[in-house]
Amino acid sequence: VSHPGVEVPRSVPAIIHGLKYHAGVPSESIEWHGHNDYYASVTNSTTSWLYGGSSVNTTLFGIGERVGNTPLEAMVVEYAQIKGTVKSMNLQVINEIENYFEKELNYDIPPKTPFVGSEFNVTKAGIHADGLLKDEEIYNSFDTKKILNKPPLVAINSYSGIASLAYWINSYFGLKGDDKINKNDERLIPVKNKIDEEYEDGRTTNISNEEMEKFANTHIFNYMNNEKAI
Incomplete structure (x- = not known):
């Protein structure tokens, strides 16, 4: 979890801190691999960034075993918010990928999925x-x-x-x-x-x-x- 005051092994900040300062693992070698079992994959992945991890494993639309992995599109938006800019980023590609998955691969995206669902801003x-x-x-x-070419x-x-x-x-x-x-x-x-x-x-x-x-x-x-x- 991302909450302060939680001990290892449940604390994401403590895990990253321990790897960096006690195990001597450099930031560029730390990557987070999360699943969404507790609806916390995005929060925990973002926390790992903020505390010194360099990479986050993701999949498009969170597709993965059990309840899925950290969604790539979610972390792209998180990254833009952390940096405060979408400079050099074309987030409209997210909409294009969504259309490709639905039309070419017949993959059904739940309509209320953030950023990509057909009803996310309806x-x-x-x-x-x-x-x-x-x-x-x-x-x-x-x-x-x-930003996404999806008008409300x-x-x-x-x-x-x-x-x-x-x-x-x-x-x-x-x-x-x-x-x-x-x-x-x-x-x-x-x-x-x-x-x-x-x-x-x-x-x-x-x-x-x-x-x-x-x-x-x-x-x-x-x-x-x-x-x-x-």
Whole structure:
């Protein structure tokens, strides 16, 4: 564990300290190999860095025996936070690797997996969507579009309000500046009514992107086919 005051063999700081100062092992020869049995692989791996270890063993998406290894993408983000910069790093490659694993290898990544899951930066709460509409930094801890090429999104369901619809349309169609849809735009009302009708008829699933695109083209852009109109 990473907590101070814990004794060997449970203490990560004590293990690294002991190897360096009592066993004389140089930092460049110390590497940490962790598994996620206690949900602590990333924390322990980062702690080993901070106390003098030079390397961390990782696997893409934490794939490994039992509960998996330390995820490579997690440690890349940890490294960037420790250094305070992503200079000379292209973290958007993480998104490309994710797409490759899913499309070419048919590997299913749990949707809520940090940084790579399809829902890791998707909100379903209306109040969160309203905050995103006003200032993205309120609910998005970093610029996921710039760094990972994964813009924050909202899932549209029976609990979605007008603000969620406005944010979805702006994000999906890439609307900027004066072209952005405001939550007070009256054109959103028929879209909201159509969605409400779906759930009044017994629907339980989220509204798909394809359905939302059609609603937006019909009621927002007065565009009656499936092409995006920006």
